[in-house]
Every structure is written in structure tokens, then in C-alpha cells.
Amino acid sequence: GDCGRASARPGGNRVTVVLGAQWGDEGKGKVVDLLAQDADIVCRCQVRRRGRLGPTAPGLEGWEKRLIISDRAHIVFDFHQAADGIQEQQRQEQAGKNLGTTKKGIGPVYSSKAARSGLRMCDLVSDFDGFSERFKVLANQYKSIYPTLEIDIEGELQKLKGYMERIKPMVRDGVYFLYEALHGPPKKILVEGANAALLDIDFGTYPFVTSSNCTVGGVCTGLGMPPQNVGEVYGVVKAYTTRVGIGAFPTEQDNEIGELLQTRGSEFGVTTGRKRRCGWLDLVLLKYAHMINGFTALALTKLDILDMFTEIKVGVAYKLDGEIIPHFPANQEVLNKVEVQYKTLPGWNTDISNARTFKELPVNAQNYVRFIEDELQIPVKWIGVGKSRESMIQLF
Amino acid sequence: GDCGRASARPGGNRVTVVLGAQWGDEGKGKVVDLLAQDADIVCRCQVRRRGRLGPTAPGLEGWEKRLIISDRAHIVFDFHQAADGIQEQQRQEQAGKNLGTTKKGIGPVYSSKAARSGLRMCDLVSDFDGFSERFKVLANQYKSIYPTLEIDIEGELQKLKGYMERIKPMVRDGVYFLYEALHGPPKKILVEGANAALLDIDFGTYPFVTSSNCTVGGVCTGLGMPPQNVGEVYGVVKAYTTRVGIGAFPTEQDNEIGELLQTRGSEFGVTTGRKRRCGWLDLVLLKYAHMINGFTALALTKLDILDMFTEIKVGVAYKLDGEIIPHFPANQEVLNKVEVQYKTLPGWNTDISNARTFKELPVNAQNYVRFIEDELQIPVKWIGVGKSRESMIQLF
Ligand SMILES: Nc1nc2c(ncn2[C@@H]2O[C@H](COP(=O)(O)OP(=O)(O)O)[C@@H](O)[C@H]2O)c(=O)[nH]1
Ligand SMILES: Nc1nc2c(ncn2[C@@H]2O[C@H](COP(=O)(O)OP(=O)(O)O)[C@@H](O)[C@H]2O)c(=O)[nH]1
Numbered sequence: 001g002d003c004g005r006a007s008a009r010p011g012g013n014r015v016t017v018v019l020g021a022q023w024g025d026e027g028k029g030k031v032v033d034l035l036a037q038d039a040d041i042v043c044r045c046q047v048r049r050r051g052r053l054g055p056t057a058p059g060l061e062g063w064e065k066r067l068i069i070s071d072r073a074h075i076v077f078d079f080h081q082a083a084d085g086i087q088e089q090q091r092q093e094q095a096g097k098n099l100g101t102t103k104k105g106i107g108p109v110y111s112s113k114a115a116r117s118g119l120r121m122c123d124l125v126s127d128f129d130g131f132s133e134r135f136k137v138l139a140n141q142y143k144s145i146y147p148t149l150e151i152d153i154e155g156e157l158q159k160l161k162g163y164m165e166r167i168k169p170m171v172r173d174g175v176y177f178l179y180e181a182l183h184g185p186p187k188k189i190l191v192e193g194a195n196a197a198l199l200d201i202d203f204g205t206y207p208f209v210t211s212s213n214c215t216v217g218g219v220c221t222g223l224g225m226p227p228q229n230v231g232e233v234y235g236v237v238k239a240y241t242t243r244v245g246i247g248a249f250p251t252e253q254d255n256e257i258g259e260l261l262q263t264r265g266s267e268f269g270v271t272t273g274r275k276r277r278c279g280w281l282d283l284v285l286l287k288y289a290h291m292i293n294g295f296t297a298l299a300l301t302k303l304d305i306l307d308m309f310t311e312i313k314v315g316v317a318y319k320l321d322g323e324i325i326p327h328f329p330a331n332q333e334v335l336n337k338v339e340v341q342y343k344t345l346p347g348w349n350t351d352i353s354n355a356r357t358f359k360e361l362p363v364n365a366q367n368y369v370r371f372i373e374d375e376l377q378i379p380v381k382w383i384g385v386g387k388s389r390e391s392m393i394q395l396f
Numbered sequence: 397g398d399c400g401r402a403s404a405r406p407g408g409n410r411v412t413v414v415l416g417a418q419w420g421d422e423g424k425g426k427v428v429d430l431l432a433q434d435a436d437i438v439c440r441c442q443v444r445r446r447g448r449l450g451p452t453a454p455g456l457e458g459w460e461k462r463l464i465i466s467d468r469a470h471i472v473f474d475f476h477q478a479a480d481g482i483q484e485q486q487r488q489e490q491a492g493k494n495l496g497t498t499k500k501g502i503g504p505v506y507s508s509k510a511a512r513s514g515l516r517m518c519d520l521v522s523d524f525d526g527f528s529e530r531f532k533v534l535a536n537q538y539k540s541i542y543p544t545l546e547i548d549i550e551g552e553l554q555k556l557k558g559y560m561e562r563i564k565p566m567v568r569d570g571v572y573f574l575y576e577a578l579h580g581p582p583k584k585i586l587v588e589g590a591n592a593a594l595l596d597i598d599f600g601t602y603p604f605v606t607s608s609n610c611t612v613g614g615v616c617t618g619l620g621m622p623p624q625n626v627g628e629v630y631g632v633v634k635a636y637t638t639r640v641g642i643g644a645f646p647t648e649q650d651n652e653i654g655e656l657l658q659t660r661g662s663e664f665g666v667t668t669g670r671k672r673r674c675g676w677l678d679l680v681l682l683k684y685a686h687m688i689n690g691f692t693a694l695a696l697t698k699l700d701i702l703d704m705f706t707e708i709k710v711g712v713a714y715k716l717d718g719e720i721i722p723h724f725p726a727n728q729e730v731l732n733k734v735e736v737q738y739k740t741l742p743g744w745n746t747d748i749s750n751a752r753t754f755k756e757l758p759v760n761a762q763n764y765v766r767f768i769e770d771e772l773q774i775p776v777k778w779i780g781v782g783k784s785r786e787s788m789i790q791l792f
Contacts, residue, residue: 114506217616226690227623294622
């Protein structure tokens with residue numbers, strides 16, 4: 001046939017990627033759970049504290065046998081975490097605002113990584129003497145930068161040695177492992193991106209972002225995999241917008257609308273308990289996330305949270321000094337100043353949580369979904385109408 | 397036709413990417429020059445010092461009108477560069493070895509970026525007051541970490557203001573600019589990746605690496621572009637291997653072979669004048685770079701440098717403790733210990749610098765190229781046989 005172009009590309013399996021498309025908390029976990037049911041391999045591109053290694057959820061029995069940790073993953077040490085707390089405090093004192101980081105040490109680890117003083121899993125498991133030496137250098141650097149920091153170097157090394165013996169069987173060459181999986185027999189490989197587009201270190205609302213790439217490129221740099229092997233890219237979009245902590249938020253509703261979204265949507269931070277800021281859906285932001293990620297379809301979550309509204313607004317354009325701007329501003333002060341143009345759609349004022357097909361949705365809810373598809377030019381593949389796994393309508 | 401799969405993918409133009417496949421100095425520049433001749437847009441994914449902004453090469457007249465700088469690019473300040481020098485010195489003192497960085501401040505800028513205290517072009521050009529405030533905080537942080545560092549904050553800000561006025565017209569929303577280029581009329585877009593695969597912060601020979609992603613994923617995270625728009629990925633491979641500075645180098649020839657490669661190849665650092673370490677071609681390393689980058693074709697440069705050898709070796713496998721290992725080790729101590737298995741090929745002992753077609757090459761030179769293609773399963777598209785632009789044989 002005339003498929004020359006497609007077949008000329010290097011072959012191999014393609015991974016399915018799931019990405020948060022806003023500021024996080026879009027319900028990515030539920031979409032991943034759904035897709036993971038028939039996946040052969042599930043990858044996460046994220047730095048995790050070692051405390052997170054234990055089984056945290058039911059159904060994870062035997063996880064130690066199935067979990068694989070990349071040998072190129074950087075290790076988060078206790079002093080990274082301690083430094084994270086100190087840094088947040090300093091930022092508060094110096095500039096009067098903190099970043100609202102989760103204080104898990106992720107930022108400091110990325111700084112160590114960039115400074116080429118970071119330590120990786122392969123260092124821990126291959127050569128403990130070399131590891132110890134470099135650990136001491138790094139720990140002493142931290143001590144001299146943060147004089148209040150107390151680090152029991154020998155004690156830490158003892159702990160790390162024990163930890164090493166436990167995880168050594170799980171540590172593998174991640175590049176080779178994935179290469180084999182991509183180029184062996186057909187396999188379903190699912191990748192969960194870290195965080196969400198607007199928290200990406202390069203394209204998010206810097207400086208209120210995480211320290212890594214949360215966009216689709218981060219999947220390639222995170223796993224060491226060529227772009228040709230990226231298949232479907234699913235963006236997870238909450239039917240409205242939320243944001244944690246400070247920073248510009250154009251469609252925010254700092255009023256009873258926002259409060260209604262906050263309460264109905266249980267928009268609280270999972271670890272902090274802090275209320276999330278809430279507002280209308282922002283299509284300018286989503287178009288921007290789509291430019292970077294190239295979503296092939298969307299999962300629209302928490303549509304049921306909008307059940308109570310008689311009318312629903314959607315941000316469709318930004319104006320700056322009276323003129324519509326075509327892009328999503330990079331600078332936070334500028335983003336703070338934009339004036340949002342809204343399109344108002346009629347609400348459905350009906351409980352949709354029992355709908356299981358698109359047709360069962362009220363016509364106004366259908367129109368809301370279709371409006372989003374038309375504006376973004378991306379098909380919606382799933383619609384979330386409730387907390388349970390069954391309350392996810394699949395459209396195609 | 398039955399091309400459903402290809403046409404279902406989101407459309408747009410595709411960029412052509414050129415990447416170094418070894419430790420740098422592969423002759424990427426020449427390949428980029430060749431391809432740039434009929435490109436509409438050329439992108440570089442690299443942090444550049446502001447000193448580099450001036451016209452550095454002839455033929456760049458009018459460059460100020462044609463150059464576009466992404467507003468999300470981080471700015472390298474003088475104190476970043478100063479800190480780079482201090483850090484190298486500290487590493488030398490503490491661990492007895494430095495990283496051999498170019499001391500241009502790139503590492504410190506990535507650390508500031510990760511710490512979310514970095515400043516970007518969009519901050520400089522949109523809101524100089526906010527910029528100044530954050531500049532002061534950052535400069536004071538540097539002063540407290542490096543007490544010997546002297547920073548004339550007000551003077552720097554004055555300089556930056558002047559600089560800002562000059563570059564403001566060139567600063568654009570990079571994501572939107574590229575999106576328009578990808579989704580407008582057909583355009584040839586060429587992207588030059590930074591450095592080379594083995595210098596990648598995640599997949600290179602850490603810690604002797606640069607602070608950014610030099611593999612193809614770095615093109616997506618650098619430009620904010622989806623993987624679907626990545627087209628050809630050309631790997632630039634020198635016909636032998638070189639490495640600058642310290643670090644494991646399995647096929648190194650610390651003998652008269654290496655010296656011959658070094659002299660014939662003029663393997664000196666451009667700015668430092670330091671001799672580059674030289675050795676045979678390493679296919680294990682190239683297979684690894686290919687796993688990550690998915691090269692669609694290769695440019696094999698400097699084949700003429702091998703003209704003098706009666707036999708030529710090629711590293712084809714690594715042994716560790718007597719056993720062949722399937723992967724390229726992540727840990728430097730392990731990489732230091734591998735024993736290379738070589739395949740010996742007959743040399744051609746002829747001056748090939750005047751060859752302009754593949755057929756004009758001696759059969760042993762042809763066989764060397766075919767051997768590489770067969771082992772890597774990647775077609776060689778260009779062969780470099782001399783310094784000039786014409787001395788590049790194109791195969792298809
Ligand atoms: N009402 C409602 N809740 C949902 C829906 N989708 C997810 N949630 C809830 O939102 C919360 C966050 O979901 P999770 O998948 O953990 O999100 P993640 O943090 O983005 O991975 C959980 O309490 C989910 O039950 C939905 O469609 N409707
Ligand atoms: N003899 C020879 N020299 C080459 C060839 N290709 C590149 N060079 C030289 O190698 C040097 C580095 O090339 P350049 O393109 O600047 O490399 P880059 O630093 O990797 O971008 C230059 O002096 C080139 O002229 C080749 O095929 N043969």
C-alpha cells in the first residue's frame with residue numbers, strides 16, 4: 001500500500017501515556033487504575049521518597065517481586081528533605097512567599113542532580129565504598145550550606161546499607177528493561193506522568209512548579225525512550241480548575257461559586273488538608289497544555305461536581321490591556337493581569353452520577369462536553385461522573 | 397487505503413533532529429550546516445551565556461532580526477559563572493577530581509532552576525521591578541553560599557536593563573511560536589540537540605555529564621513540542637571515539653593508536669586546547685544511545701582519520717567478570733571495569749578525502765561502514781571524509 005511513511009519508522013511497541021493537564025489533582029489515578037487493569041507494565045516517572053516504597057495500597061501483594069526501580073534514579077536522602085523545609089522557610093522570610101512545595105526533598109534532589117553531586121540507585125547497589133565516599137562529600141556540603149542541619153553520617157550509611165540489601169533485587173537497568181519491553185512481543189505499556197502540565201519545571205507556572213518535567217517530553221527523558229514509541233497520550237482534565245498554594249489563577253472564583261466547587265469536589269490537599277483554590281474550566285490553559293503534550297484524547301473527570309449549577313462558565317480567551325492574546329503568558333505577573341473572556345453555557349441541574357453512557361447524560365451536560373471537544377479539537381474518551389470506578393463513561 | 401493508524405495521529409509538520417551520539421565533538425556542526433541550508437527554522441536547545449549573543453560567525457548579518465529567544469529560557473548571570481569556577485575548585489579539593497565543566501555557569505543555572513529561584517527571559521522583559529526584586533534575593537543567596545563572591549547588585553541590574561532593551565524584540569513565546577510553525581504551511585524545521593548522548597544528565601556517564609538532557613527527549617522538553625512532531629532523528633557518530641576530561645572510557649587507546657587518532661583528528665578542546673582522549677569506535681555505547689534516541693539514520697564523520705591504519709578495531713561487546721553483559725552500565729566504577737570485546741577489520745590504507753560517492757571509497761572502507769550499519773541496524777546517510785563541506789558523501 002501507500003503506507004511507506006508509517007512503516008518506515010522504527011518499529012516496536014508504543015506506550016500509552018497518562019498526563020495531568022492542569023495544576024494537578026485531576027483524578028489521574030483513577031484513569032491509570034482503569035488502564036492498568038490490562039497493562040503488562042506500568043511505569044511511573046517520578047522521584048519518590050524511600051518511605052513510599054512500602055506497600056501503600058491493598059492489592060499490592062507480591063509488589064516486591066514485581067516492582068522494578070531504575071538504576072539511574074536519584075536517591076532522596078533525609079537531609080534533602082530537611083533542606084527542603086529550611087528552604088521553604090527562607091523563601092518565606094526573604095520574599096514573603098513560599099512555593100508551597102510538599103517538602104519531600106524533591107527540589108533539593110534535583111539541585112544535587114544538576115550540580116552533579118547526586119547519588120543514584122546504581123551507585124548504591126554497585127559499589128558501596130564509592131557510594132559512601134560520595135555520600136560523605138554531599139552530606140558535608142549540605143552541612144556547610146545549612147549549618148543548623150544535623151546529619152549522622154555513619155548512622156545514615158548504616159541505614160542505607162540495610163536498605164540497599166532489601167532493594168537490590170529490584171534495581172535494574174531501566175533503559176535496557178524498557179527497550180526489551182518495547183522491542184519484544186506485543187505488550188501493553190502504560191506510563192503515568194508526574195504531576196501535571198502547569199507544574200512542569202519548564203512550561204508550568206514557574207516558579208510555582210515542581211522540579212521535573214511533567215509534560216510528555218518528561219516521559220522520554222524520564223524513561224530513556226524515543227518519541228517514536230510514544231503512542232496514545234491521554235490528558236486528564238477536571239471539568240473545572242483547581243490550584244494548590246499561591247500563584248496566578250485567571251479563572252479562579254474567590255466567591256460562593258468557588259466554595260461550592262471546593263465543597264462538592266472535596267478539594268482538599270491529601271496530606272496538608274489545605275483547601276484547594278477553585279474556578280471555572282480554562283480552555284486557554286488547556287490549549288497551551290495541548291500544544292506541548294499533543295493529547296490524542298482526554299479524560300474529563302468530576303463532571304458530576306457541576307450538577308448544581310444553573311449556568312456554567314468556561315474561560316475561552318485571555319485579554320491583556322484590552323487585547324486578546326494568542327498565547328499563555330510565561331511570566332506570572334502578566335498571567336496575574338489577564339482578563340478572562342467567558343462563554344456561558346446552561347447547566348443541567350440534575351444528578352448525573354448514575355449515568356453510564358453518554359446518551360444517559362442530560363443534553364446540557366452532553367453539550368458541555370461537546371463544547372470542550374470542539375474548542376480544543378481533542379476527542380473526550382472518558383467522562384467521570386462519580387468517585388467509583390464504574391462511574392466512568394467510556395465514549396469510544 | 398489502510399493507512400488509518402498514521403493519519404489518525406495528530407498532524408502538523410515534523411522537525412528533523414540532529415544529535416551527538418557519543419561524548420561530543422562528533423562534528424554535529426557540519427551536519428547541521430548542511431541541513432540548515434534549506435531549513436526554514438533552526439532551533440537550538442541549549443543554555444547560552446549572554447556573551448554568546450553577539451555575531452560570532454561571518455554570514456550572520458541581520459541575525460538580530462532573525463534570532464528568536466524563548467521567553468521561558470533561564471538567564472545565566474555572572475555569579476552563576478563565578479560559582480561554577482568555585483564549585484570546580486571545591487570538587488578538586490574535596491574529592492580530588494573535578495568534572496571538567498566548561499565553567500560557563502550552566503550547572504549553577506540548572507541548580508537555581510531546580511530550586512525555583514531561577515530567572516527567565518520573560519521575567520526580564522515583562523516586569524523589571526519584579527525581576528530586580530527576585531534578582532536581589534538570588535544574588536544574596538549566592539553571596540551567603542559563596543562568601544568570597546563579590547556581586548555588585550545595582551551595577552549588574554543596570555547592565556541587565558540595557559541588555560533587556562536590546563534583546564526584548566527577539567524574545568517570544570517559544571511554545572506558541574513553534575506550535576504555529578508546526579501547524580502552519582509545510583516548513584522545514586531543524587533542531588540541533590545540545591551536546592551529546594553520553595553527556596546527558598539522565599543517561600550519560602554521570603557525574604561527568606552536562607546539566608541538561610542531550611537526548612531526543614530533551615528536544616521535546618526543551619522546545620515544548622509533542623513527540624508526534626519529531627520526524628527524522630539523525631545521530632552524528634565519529635568513526636572512532638573521543639572523550640574530554642576524566643571518566644570511564646572502555647575503548648580508550650592510551651598508546652600510539654590513540655596518539656595517532658588524536659593528532660590526525662586534531663582532537664583538541666576548542667576553548668581549553670586540552671587533548672581529547674581517543675579510542676576505537678564503541679558499538680555498545682552506540683547501541684545504548686540508539687535505545688534512547690531511536691536514530692532513523694546516522695552521519696558517520698571523520699572516516700578519513702582512519703586512513704593510516706592497516707587494521708581497525710571496533711568494540712562490539714562488554715564483559716564483566718568474564719560474562720558478556722547486555723546493557724551499558726550506569727555506574728562509573730562498573731563501566732571502568734568492563735573488558736571490551738573487539739572485532740578487527742582490515743584498514744584501507746588509502747587517502748579517501750577526495751571520494752565523493754560511496755562507490756569511490758576503498759572496499760575496506762565500504763565494509764567498515766556496512767559493518768556499523770549491520771551491527772546497529774541503522775542506515776548511514778552521510779560519511780565525512782574531510783573538513784570541507786563538500787567532503788561529505790551522501791548515501792541516500
Ligand atoms: N465525584 C467525583 N470524584 C472523582 C472523580 N474522579 C476522581 N474523583 C476523586 O478525586 C480524588 C482524586 O483522584 P485521584 O485519581 O487520586 O487523583 P490524582 O491525585 O490526580 O491521581 C479521589 O478522591 C477520587 O475519588 C469523578 O469523576 N467524580
Ligand atoms: N577530517 C575531518 N574533519 C571533520 C569531519 N567532520 C568534521 N570535521 C572537523 O571536526 C571539527 C569539529 O566539527 P564541528 O562540526 O564543529 O563539530 P561539533 O563541535 O560536534 O559541532 C571541525 O574542525 C571540523 O572541520 C570529517 O569528516 N573529516
